[in-house]
Amino acid sequence: MKKILIFGASEGGRKVTKMLRKDNVEILAYVDNDRKKVGQKIEGKEVIPPERINEFNFDYILLASMYFNEIFYQLINMGIHESKIIKIYGLNTSASKSKIKNMYNRHCLKRQEYKNIIIDEELHNVIENYFICDMNRFYNERNYDFYNYPDYILQGIDYVRLSTVELISREIRERNISGAVAELGVYKGDFSAFISKLFTDRDLFLFDTFEGFHKDDVEFEHRRGFSKSKPRHLEDTNIDLVISKLSHIDNYYIIKGYFPESTVRLKNINFAFVSIDVDLYKPTYAGLKFFYERLSKGGYILVHDYNFPTYSGVKEAVRKFCDEMGINYVPLSDYFGSAVITK
Ligand SMILES: C[S@@+](CC[C@H](N)C(=O)[O-])C[C@H]1O[C@@H](n2cnc3c(N)ncnc32)[C@H](O)[C@@H]1O
Missing domain, CATH: 3.40.50.150 (Vaccinia Virus protein VP39)
Incomplete structure (x- = not known):
């Protein structure tokens, strides 16, 4: 069982909690800079201020806040080792980038395939020029892939x-x-x-x-x-x-x-x-x-x-x-x- 702290006691923290494998992870507490949140409980665990982090014997601290960059440096300044800090948002940003790149390449390939078999001039024009923004007529995918973000926080949001x-x-x-x-x-x-x-x-x-x-x-x-x-x-x-x-x-x-x-x-x-x-x-x-x-x-x-x-x-x-x-x-x-x- 890995012992973790979750930094972020708002929506992000709750969402990250849902994503965790409960059989592998024990949440010790939630951390938040917002004094109004301190003392509250999320799923029975206390929300603590950052000064109390060192009272806990944790393996990792997960950053479940959109301010992950600022919080990262705040923790480093408190003497917490980088290897113990996991950026949830940061990870997914790079995943998004590679996903979009893959999608782009896939569409390029598809475009090539379609161009080889389609003789209709109008279709040809659409495939040639509008293959990123085009909707379901030809690829049956619409621009869906762009909206199926791996970032859990953006999923389903236009x-x-x-x-x-x-x-x-x-x-x-x-x-x-x-x-x-x-x-x-x-x-x-x-x-x-x-x-x-x-x-x-x-x-x-x-x-x-x-x-x-x-x-x-x-x-x-x-x-x-x-x-x-x-x-x-x-x-x-x-x-x-x-x-x-x-x-x-x-x-x-x-x-x-x-x-x-x-x-x-x-x-x-x-x-x-x-x-x-x-x-x-x-x-x-x-x-x-x-x-x-x-x-x-x-x-x-x-x-x-x-x-x-x-x-x-x-x-x-x-x-x-x-x-x-x-x-x-x-x-x-x-x-x-x-x-x-x-x-
Ligand atoms: C796609 S839904 C709107 C969705 C909403 N804008 C959203 O983003 O959640 C279309 C709505 O337009 C309304 N509507 C369509 N024709 C209308 C009309 N002539 N007069 C008033 N409402 C109409 C329908 O009743 C329906 O609720």
Whole structure:
């Protein structure tokens, strides 16, 4: 049994605890620089301050904090030998690098194979030019590999999407762009919760049928061959669930109903940031029309699924709207391929 200390008594420490082979490892205690955590217990083990580390006879100390570099030097300065310190985050960073390199090489090989057997010119062009960002049509992998990070802390998280919104929120704050924030297409509220956290000081408007896709939108999809969506898809949600995830206490407005009809009572609202994530052509186009007109100068609209072939109407709607308005957008390399429109 190796005796270990875990440095980091937050989410990281808990996650590392789950990763350990309990038959090989005995956790002696958790360590944290945050005095508020000292004295608390995690799975029955005490959280101690760094000064008490030397009271313990440990084999290793695992760094389960994003500040692993600073903590590493803190421990070295305390006289703890380097060989006893294991950086959980550091290890996985190099694993990520080699994984991405392997993936890149694999895709290069695949591209070569496909090129040898495919005569269709359009396919050839896609394979030649878009083999990193391309979605499932040809490789059946989408850009999935990029999102299947070995770093346990990033697994399943669309880093590009979230970090883009975080940066947008900073721009809006630092440049004093006025206006409310909104999400059209809320479903269970996970992305709304993220927006809410970043913009607690702004009014937050959340639009959804909360009954899934509307039959008129779906009929239109089928007629135009955009998607195979079904009426009421994504109806398994409710408003209370969404509200329970928000950081906003009062300045939020849940606008339930079919968009854009649900907007009739809304008057004179300007928006600084809007996420449109409704999967289908009609509400995406209607959302762009409604929100762009009301977007503050310097504001942003983020349209999810722009490059997601399963919902090809989203791209059509964005292109049509932007052509009509004489405006442009930036395609993102997030998991479902969003597009960002600014004003
Ligand atoms: C993919 S989900 C949204 C996911 C959410 N943005 C997230 O990231 O967690 C799409 C949502 O759009 C809603 N929706 C689709 N068409 C709509 C319309 N015409 N009016 C209102 N809501 C609509 C659906 O009910 C569904 O909840």
